[in-house]
Amino acid sequence: MPKAQETILEIHLDALTHNYNYLKSKLNPNTKFLAVVKAFAYGSDSVEIAKHLETLNADYFAVAYAREGVALRDAGITIPILVLHPQVVNFKTIIERCLEPSIYSPKILREFIKIAEEQKQSDYPVHIKFNTGLNRLGFWHNDVDYIANQLKNTSSIVVKSLFSHLAASEDENEREFTLRQITDFKTIAADFESQMDYSPWLHLCNTSGVINYPEAHFDMIRCGIGLYGFGNSATEDQNLKPIAKLKSIISQIHLIEKEETVGYNRAYTSKGFEKTATIPIGHADGISRQFGNEKGFVFINGQSAPIIGNVCMDMIMVNITNIDCKEGDEVIIFDENHKASAIAESTKTISYEVLTAISQRVKRLFFKQVL
Known part of the structure; x- marks a missing residue:
């Protein structure tokens, strides 16, 4: 798959085919x-x-x-x-x-x-x-x-x-x-x-x-x-494939000193010299404010980056102090390896809410090749 250059929701139709056929296999032919x-x-x-x-x-x-x-x-x-x-x-x-x-x-x-x-x-x-x-x-x-x-x-x-x-x-x-x-x-x-x-x-x-x-x-x-792509149990989740991948990019990286604050209401205070990344997705796109203040997270170059401060309407900021990355790098909010259900658990909600919250302003791309 091509790397994200903006916030996109990839929808994989072959995964949908797999899930349909798996569930269909559970049924009587009639x-x-x-x-x-x-x-x-x-x-x-x-x-x-x-x-x-x-x-x-x-x-x-x-x-x-x-x-x-x-x-x-x-x-x-x-x-x-x-x-x-x-x-x-x-x-x-x-x-x-x-x-x-x-x-x-x-x-x-x-x-x-x-x-x-x-x-x-x-x-x-x-x-x-x-x-x-x-x-x-x-x-x-x-x-x-x-x-x-x-x-x-x-x-x-x-x-x-x-x-x-x-x-x-x-x-x-x-x-x-x-x-x-x-x-x-x-x-x-x-x-x-x-x-x-x-x-x-x-x-x-x-x-x-x-x-x-x-x-x-x-x-x-x-x-x-x-x-x-979700079976409401860890066992059944293994038999299904999430059809949606939500991706974005790093717009800007900031270096901040100890006790500097991040975001609206100064909700996060740095614990030392830290590095933050700003990502173009916010609560208007479906990333609820409940994911702010280190409850939610994204993945950058395979590592988890906690969301810091309050989620903004169009942006989130994440802590990348220990992550080797640069502006323009891809950010994974959820995909087949970082499931929406895991993100949901971090705020005591369910995958349904995470998925259905994704705003219609987020660009959709459709793929038919196998995941």
Whole structure:
């Protein structure tokens, strides 16, 4: 790979292919693969990622909001797109752009039926979300009768799938809770199907569910973070390849004396004669202020350089006192050898947050060659 000459996010599509194929290998051949591409495909680029996954024969995409689905349709994506958190104000757009809403409450169900009927729809596909313990979105089990009655009184919509969301599928200590979620979901699905004359698809598993609970793969699985190279465990991380590499360069090097301060609010005071490097990436690019004051770090010529002082909007300063480097040298924020998950651990967050925080102003470069 060429050395960075500015701040860039490299996106490696062959790594995406590897991750897709690895996760796909965990499935029964008849189990469908829904790829989650919300939040700019976890901070990368939703359009390029979706286009590549189409070539790999992904069955479905999922986004959080209608606008994300519209962007994919505008880019020519044609496979079905599930909108996980639709709002009433966007229902007409959802229908116009052939998106498929998650229906998660009585109000949302009533409103979508109303608009679907006004738009003279017949058997418009929707997905019914049930809450089995995450307590975020979803109907309760005792809503099944209500849902069935609403469906029997309209021909405007048809239920394509029933689904729920595992709360702690990556945590072995929560195995009993997860198994209870799986059992509850099966019971809900059986109750629903007993009242209808058709059987929707069932899907429950996220990436960790795919890996840890093969008995719960059902008709379809939903993979997000695994596609981007993280398996929610050190063991599974070894089987996946991070698709994104965030790089920058050293803009300037400073030599500072003992007790000089660095950055806004004079947050760092040198302990002696020190050498610092300024790097053109800041909190407007996704490097949160929580990474400042020696909590976060970057890598220069194979060595770790702690971020000193407060993270600025467009820049960070790092301590390079013991690193042999010069202005213009490449800086690694994260890549396949210095993973975003390790950086996340330094501030007690998760890789999801580090990845999705990368600003859209950071230049993206796409590569297809093998890492």
